[in-house]
């Protein structure tokens with residue numbers, strides 16, 4: 011592919027992050043390599059050390075009901091508290107490049123020219139791009155606009171210049187493009203940030219927006235002017251002051267049992283923000299809300315309140331709430347908004363008037379629903395932006411105080427949004443702002459709102475520059491300029507993690523990391539899943555090793571003997587040929603018919619002759635029966651599909667009132683699963699990348715409703731599982747495995763969350779002895795995963811492999827019941843694991859995890875040693891009293907099982 015000649019690249023892109031070069035090294039290429047391999051762990055605090063979990067005992071909280079004189083003492087105690095808090099409340103902030111490993115996504119396939127698809131269909135996307143490379147840590151080089159027309163595309167930078175072009179692509183590949191997708195196109199790697207309307211494209215606004223946003227942020231960085239009240243409390247005249255005095259009773263009784271009262275401002279705060287000497291009024295959370303709050307949510311609200319009021323870091327009003335998935339970040343924010351909108355500590359005056367919530371498109375309606383759920387429809391008026399409800403409507407009506415908008419819509423409506431005075435900005439799933447060069451970040455950064463909250467279920471981690479972006483977004487300037495931050499923190503920390511670092515460098519790096527963590531920990535809060543476990547029903551997690559079918563084994567052998575695989579193992583592979591081999595094996599594990607279709611398709615391709623795939627697929631079709639029809643696939647041809655089919659049948663039979671969430675990462679596989687549902691007459695609903703955003707919430711609600719006749723929810727985990735609540739389902743089946751444990755964890759936490767009524771059964775299906783086991787082992791074998799570096803934005807599809815690793819990947823273990831178990835160094839034969847009898851199931855049984863139990867309950871990837879503690883047994887085990895496993899055992903060679911919350915009442 012032609013290299014771009016765009017001036018933005020040749021002359022240096024103003025949005026491009028300066029590249030970090032560790033000190034005392036002359037070869038930047040080498041430096042880059044070393045930097046990527048270093049273990050950059052910034053900070054780690056065990057979950058149970060978290061101050062928020064302990065603060066039930068915090069004197070500040072116990073003193074909520076103290077008479078006013080005592081409140082003064084309370085204020086005096088605050089300094090001590092702050093010191094303690096400063097050290098304890100820090101988020102788990104881990105930077106570990108191991109688990110972010112990924113490289114370039116697949117190049118979109120070039121068409122054979124025989125497809126007959128409409129050439130006139132034109133689509134536009136906003137994207138970020140960078141040159142193709144195998145580096146683990148990629149830096150997007152800027153925003154661009156992708157124009158897809160039939161089988162061709164053009165990529166334009168924001169000055170409208172072409173930076174890439176291509177024709178003759180596969181229409182189907184181009185048609186599939188969707189938000190969040192990363193891919194290789196024309197030799198560039200791109201990530202699709204959203205869809206651009208034809209109107210925005212033809213008017214040219216999609217180019218102008220990025221430009222103006224970029225200039226705002228890079229040339230005139232906004233500094234927090236640190237007046238949390240100026241937007242609403244402008245009462246300076248005597249008259250106003252008197253009015254204010256009349257209204258200085260707390261809105262709710264601070265002395266009522268169980269009341270949740272916010273910290274009173276200290277003298278310094280009053281001096282800064284209460285120039286009019288209004289009386290101090292207790293800010294009390296609405297008891298209607300408090301009634302529902304979990305303890306960690308009470309603490310979260312206190313934390314958010316103090317952050318946005320500028321009480322934690324002098325005059326800084328930003329916060330990052332990074333609680334693990336499902337902990338109710340939405341409710342905590344709703345409580346904050348409702349409180350600040352009605353109350354304030356100075357004369358009772360409300361602190362905010364208008365709030366802007368920016369969220370992924372699929373969650374806009376979820377936010378509306380949550381407001382309704384917790385506050386009803388009368389207390390607060392919410393406006394959600396969609397194609398039929400434009401921002402102008404919000405502007406015109408005084409009724410609405412909260413605007414909820416998707417990131418994509420925000421970019422399109424930026425001009426109108428900028429004209430509205432928002433007092434609070436909440437960015438849901440805000441880890442996407444970690445890249446300061448992209449349009450979304452620059453647009454949001456340009457909003458003058460000082461109180462900014464980022465919500466994210468994934469830890470704030472990975473990359474010190476990304477960390478800087480998030481911090482600088484919520485509290486602009488708090489870490490100084492980027493260059494200053496680099497000198498003070500980034501360089502010493504990275505240098506100290508190099509194997510060659512001197513003792514002195516190590517100490518300096520550690521000190522700086524600690525300093526950085528302490529500072530940022532004041533306004534970052536992360537709690538783990540354990541805090542809500544006790545409110546959740548039991549979770550029974552099963553890893554099910556399915557015996558491959560005869561056709562699968564034959565095809566698998568054939569693939570491993572192919573020229574393509576042999577070339578890979580000799581290190582002769584071209585760029586990404588190993589990925590093609592891996593992809594083919596994964597398809598085969600899902601079902602041989604998927605492989606059949608791919609081969610057929612490739613055979614027709616004009617590029618077949620010189621294609622690497624030829625070396626892989628040659629003679630493969632001969633293994634299939636001569637009249638093989640992929641549409642008429644048989645369940646027996648795939649071990650996993652057979653297990654799935656039996657599993658669905660037994661769930662349907664034994665738990666007719668319960669429902670199943672069925673997850674795959676591939677649309678084609680979902681098609682097969684949907685066909686299975688059809689054949690068996692199971693009602694199903696489906697959400698994948700093609701599902702219009704406007705319909706997603708409706709589909710979710712339909713499934714969660716007890717009146718729904720759908721037995722199965724087919725979910726493409728990569729296409730928007732983030733943030734969804736699928737508590738209508740209590741059985742979740744992961745049909746295939748992703749390299750990135752975060753994708754699987756995301757999917758699993760859709761059902762085991764607050765509101766779930768039934769015990770949750772999770773089934774992870776793996777084909778015994780195949781590449782799926784290897785991927786699973788890779789997920790769990792990283793012992794230092796305790797750092798929980800799980801980041802969904804990393805696709806991990808293209809990890810770098812050594813030849814040795816490839817050899818392991820490309821081996822089929824035909825004689826093992828479970829290679830993973832073989833690797834565990836476990837003495838049991840799989841017949842009857844010591845101390846474990848399935849007869850006890852599902853009665854109370856102490857978990858084998860022992861001291862690790864807490865750890866594994868958290869949403870972290872499991873480690874090998876933890877897996878060893880799980881109950882495990884071969885499919886031939888005689889005492890299976892789990893009726894679900896009993897039904898599938900004929901096709902299963904091995905099981906692992908773990909039960910969390912076994913004794914929780916359901």
Ligand SMILES: Nc1ncnc2c1ncn2[C@@H]1O[C@H](COP(=O)(O)OP(=O)(O)OP(=O)(O)O)[C@@H](O)[C@H]1O
Nearest residue numbers: 302303304335336337338339340341467733735764
């Ligand atoms: N105190 C509570 N009592 C009962 N249900 C609750 C409570 N808090 C939250 N929930 C429910 O729990 C579910 C998960 O909450 P929410 O969607 O806010 O999680 P989250 O932290 O945003 O997770 P994610 O990172 O996956 O988006 C929602 O259905 C919510 O209504």
Ligand SMILES: [Mg+2]
Nearest residue numbers: 339340438733
């Ligand atoms: Mg959420």
